[in-house]
Amino acid sequence: MNNDPIIRLTRVSKKFGQSMLAVDDISLDIREGEFITFLGPSGCGKSTALKMIAGLLPVTAGTIEITPQSGVSEQDLGFVFQEPTLMPWATVFDNVYLPLRLAGLKRSDVEARVKDILKEVGLTRFEGSYPRELSGGMKMRVSIARALVTRPRILLMDEPFAALDEMTRSKLNDDVVRLANENKLTVIFVTHSVFESVYLSTRIIIMAARPGRLVADMPMQRPWPPKDEWRTTPEFTAEARKVSETLKGTLNANDIDH
Amino acid sequence: MQTTSITEDLDAPVNTAQLRRAWREQILTWVMPITVLIIALGLWEYLVWHYEIPKYLIPAPSLIAETLIKDGPSLMASSWFTVKLTFFSLGLAIIGGVLLGALFALSRPVELSLFPFAVILQVTPVVAIAPLILIYVDSTFAALLICAWIVAFFPILSNTVIGLRSADHNLSDLFTMYRASPWQRLRYLLAPSALPYFMAALKVAGGLALIGAVVAEFVAGAAGQHTGLASRIIESSFRSEIPRMFAALVLVSLLGIVIFLLTSWASRKVLGHWHESEIRREN
């Protein structure tokens, strides 16, 4: 692992229209293997920042650099949306195969690869099912499999489990950690849940709204990958309290400002 | 590597209760309406016989059936003409509607400049345009075709445009991220997204094509052409051959029903495995 950042944001801003400053002057270096969460209230520009990193939105000012990788993957970035965002007309297999199909790879050449990734997310039995036949958690797994099938180095996730129940959510959190660890991924995970961010990440970036900006950069001293038991330890609670307070501080400051 | 266990089980056993439910569904969709139809026909037959209603007012179903058989050959020829006209115009409406719809969806300026014409064509009653078209176009068949096409074309056009625009934004972003070519985007995202809209339009357009074909022929028939079922109806009306009128009417209805069943079947075939509108739910 070298020391250059894999993603570097330099004074990045995003304006919608004339006055809506969704992201204001964010600079950030992300190193390979980091599991970063963007934590903040809704409307603070988390999604906007993530989409700019993914190249889905142009920046208004600043630069975003992603260190290019010597071609072992079809696509350096995987993106998981808040909704599963699957094609309802296609089977689980075809949904996961999509990125490879768009890269021009023949189905027969990559069948094994798609099946492997489906196995990794525990959906082997469902490769022929349609999305409507799956539960919310399973759809999310398909979405993750699709993001990982191109063997990206970077995984971007935008509040992926916000709509799921607590149990499914913590299970998927563990799966994401496992997959990130196994595949040596650099992850940016957007969430508005303090516990989720403390459990998952090696570094928490706290953001505030109006204008969307970075207010705290908190590296986590903690065992990673986390074990489920860690959730019940005093250290976990202490970390969560610390993050919570920082977050609250930014909210109050924001209230006074406006 | 550890594989996550899945708690949800989708393979519910096919049990007898389910089969029985499916059977009842079949009875409801087929046996019931047919029974009601037969009862209605029987009642009609009985009332005509009981009140001795003359056949030039309301012929009994048995007489209509008799006429259908007696005039079979000539009525069949007319039916064939109307069938050809309807399906030909529907085919052209599909081709024109989809191509123009795709063009509209691709280019806003094209849409803005051409859409008003499409609307004018749509809102002007075809009966009002038909005489003009019959004057300008030499071949009667071609003229009738144009009339029926005008009627059937619009729903396909407008639904194709809406459908092509209805693709999920996040999915569209995903295609951008994976650098999909325009062709891939059309093939794997836009076309499937548009399909439910297109199939809905097809069901409407199928019925409209028949209406267009019949109405146009009424106009043309008045000008002395005798070819399709509509002309048979007019001609029988002039000669007060009411049973024959009914017979032709029955054939027009049958054709309409066949078109409806065909388009519904196609829609179920194409969308049944994924789209809410065609998924059969058990409850």
Ligand SMILES: Nc1ncnc2c1ncn2[C@@H]1O[C@H](COP(=O)(O)OP(=O)(O)O)[C@@H](O)[C@H]1O
């Ligand atoms: N396409 C857009 N046009 C205009 N304003 C937008 C657009 N996308 C987001 N915004 C605004 O930018 C701000 C940040 O949005 P977003 O990045 O979605 O926040 P978050 O994901 O943190 O909830 C919000 O106030 C939102 O209303």
Ligand SMILES: [Mg+2]
């Ligand atoms: Mg968001």
